Amino acid sequence: MKDDSRILELLEEDGRISNKDIASMLGLKEKEVEEKIKELKKSGVIRGFKAVVDWRRASRKKVMAVIQVKVIPQAREGFAKTCLDISKDKRVVDAFVATGEYDLLLFVEAETLEEVSGFVTERLATRKEVTGTNTHIILSQFKRDGKLFADAAGSRLPLSP
Amino acid sequence: MTKVSKRVKGIPFSGIRKFFDLVSERKDIISLGVGEPDFPTPAPMKDAGIRAIEMDYTAYTSNYGLLELREKIAEKLKRENGISANPKNQILITTGTSEALDLSFRAILDPGGEVIVPEPSYVSYNPCVWFAHCKPVPVPMKEENQFRVQPSDIKKNITKKTKAIIVASPNNPTGGVLKKEDLEGIAELAIKHDLTVISDELYEHLIYDNEKHYSIGSFKNMADRTITINGFSKAYAFTGWRLGYVTASPEIIECMMKIHQYIMLSAPTISQHAALKFEESKRYTKEMVEEYDKRRKLLASGLNDIPGLSCITPKGAFYVFANIKKTGMSSEKFAERLLKEAGVAVVPGNSFGESGEGYIRMSYSVSRESIKEALERIKRFMEKEKKKR
Secondary structure (H helix, E strand, O other): OHHHHHHHHHHHHOOOOOHHHHHHHHOOOHHHHHHHHHHHHHOOOOOOOOOOOOOOOOOOOOEEEEEEEEEOOEOOOEOHHHHHHHHOOOOEEEEEEOOOOOOEEEEEEEOOHHHHHHHHHHHHOOOOOEEEEEEEEOOOOOEEOOEEOOOOOOOOOOOOO | OOOOOHHHHOOOOOHHHHHHHHHHOOOOOEEOOOOOOOOOOOHHHHHHHHHHHHOOOOOOOOOOOOHHHHHHHHHHHHHHHOOOOOOOOOEEEEOHHHHHHHHHHHHHOOOOOEEEEEEOOOOOHHHHHHHOOOEEEEEEOOHHHOOOOOHHHHHHOOOOOEEEEEEEOOOOOOOOOOOHHHHHHHHHHHHHOOOEEEEEOOOOOOEOOOOOOOOHHHOOOOHHHEEEEEEOOOOOOOHHHOOEEEEOOHHHHHHHHHHHHHHOOOOOHHHHHHHOOOHHHHHHHHHHHHHHHHHHHHHHHHHHOOOOOEOOOOOEOOEEEEEOHHHOOOHHHHHHHHHHHHOEEOEEHHHHOHHHOOEEEEEOOOOHHHHHHHHHHHHHHHHHHHHHO
């Protein structure tokens, strides 16, 4: 179990790290690492691998928003069904049920502001259990998925004793 | 006409310095030549430093350093190192451990003495001995002994003129860590021949594989003949703050203080205030060590996968001392060509004394990404080299 979480930590930092490097850093055999990762994928602990992209530096821009949603909990399902339904929209990148004034917290990415607006008016506002939304358009970002988007400050001499 | 001291002129520049100019000319290099942490100073220490400036704590301190800091250091020495030191007259705060080294030699040596320096060694030991008008006597540490100095080798080099032995564990540049029995052997020799031991313990917290650090000053009958040097640079990513400390008998500290008060007056005040928070910063050290450990294994195993190169996985510090003897090149030639042809900077082993010839020092105080890229480049360099032959 301890090995599992250490492997997961390394993969969370760098999804493209080789099994060989994981093995040497954790003092395991490459084959063991391969097996464990296979298990972790199979059991749904590892849900996928993806790049952390700073779209502002890419040629194609994206609009990002954090949307808080107020929902009337449904019989038997609470917030789960609503959250899952909304999550199926491709524009939703993260979806959480959370404590506080609002019930759902959605991270949305789209090509244009109109698309975000469309999502709110057509996908959220039209649902009868949704009683309110609060949309925050992201102005700038400094860190995502554990990666800082700022260039490293501070400098060291290239050689020192 | 400008005149300079013949004596000083005769002392060579550090091998690192020579190489520095070559590296500075190049762009897009990955440098594994760094000798300092790549982490920021822990937040509690930074905050305390900022607060010290805001509170106008910017005057000199006592020559010895802030008493409050010396008291905290005394507690630390007791708890972690088994060393009892009176904070009033047995601890001196210095401007980095570099100053503490210089003071140590000048405080205990008279001209004509000899100091045993296990090699490969930190670049300042020999010059500091020269500055004290004495002679460093190198004792080679061998790779087959995990770069641990052997008491029997020290014994062979003890003469009537020998005054002191340097102990540096964990070691820069080799990453070697001395075992308790090694230190016991050295202590025995020191007692038998009435020698002082100067123990440089700057890397004590950067230690891996459940190895344990021992302070020779805590050994029986060693308290009065040991100068223990330490500082905040490596454990707390504190290099630019320039702060170290030294503990020894009241007599030795008094002599060191005499020099210190004339040449330095006191260590940087702001840095001393920042250092007051070192105990609160321990968890940062722990995180750094965990990361160094991963990089250490990554670099060592990567190097051992490259035909023609090899290294032992070091137990301490943040250096791998890699063996390049199979290439047939001198360490300087190898480092120069690696820089020019592969864009990777390392420090040639001979910068640390003759017994470092045939090795290069590679620091893993750089990101894992840089280590991977450097290994790729070194691999390609070695493959090209192999084809040529």
